[in-house]
């Protein structure tokens with residue numbers, strides 16, 4: 001088991017945001033978290049990353065209390081592509097990507113030849129090599145997001161968490177990065193937990209879906225089982241048509257305008 005989440009709850013000051021969530025996350029699957037704005041998706045990711053501590057309940061990772069892991073050890077286990085990444089210091093793309101190797105480097109030492117080689121390989125693989133010498137402050141939003149994605153990949157962690165990590169990307173770059181990630185799930189047993197707003201993108205890549213609403217898990221299971229008109233209506237409050245598309249070999253969801 002990767003994560004065992006047992007009746008967790010979390011509040012920002014007095015406002016409950018995560019009410020009661022229990023889940024088991026198995027290694028080697030691509031999990032998608034879907035749900036309306038403000039339902040607690042990013043907070044759940046923060047809790048799983050150990051960035052915030054639940055007010056009630058427990059989270060264990062690989063059988064051990066998540067909060068007993070030293071930070072550096074945890075950084076070798078899980079990487080995050082955050083929803084927002086602000087930086088005003090003029091680091092180059094390569095410097096940012098190499099930062100992903102810090103958890104593997106002895107303290108206060110420079111990156112080794114291996115660290116630089118891993119960074120360069122992943123920059124090639126993710127199509128970000130063109131940004132090696134470019135300052136982050138001089139990149140477009142999508143270019144920055146791709147570099148931050150590459151930084152998380154060079155961390156070479158068993159678990160990768162994506163918080164709307166392709167929200168600024170065009171369809172080509174979205175598919176390229178999602179293909180890389182899902183290849184790692186298939187071939188290297190990586191576990192991916194991704195907050196995704198685009199239901200069809202989630203349907204294309206995720207093995208399992210966690211549908212959240214108001215701080216609860218409304219539905220959890222195999223994508224093919226969870227993705228249906230009833231669940232989409234109950235979580236998002238909209239009508240949809242859901243079918244299996246043989247071309248993409250995945251379920252698809254379509255919506256129609258309500259004022260026509």
Ligand SMILES: Nc1ncnc2c1ncn2[C@@H]1O[C@H](COP(=O)(O)OP(=O)(O)OP(=O)(O)O)[C@@H](O)[C@H]1O
Pocket residue numbers: 012017035036037038039040041042043044
């Ligand atoms: N640092 C914070 N302090 C106080 N309240 C917060 C904080 N971060 C988030 N919240 C609130 O907690 C709730 C859940 O936020 P969260 O970011 O987890 O939602 P989300 O499902 O990821 O939303 P979105 O789809 O809009 O990104 C929201 O109502 C939000 O306003």
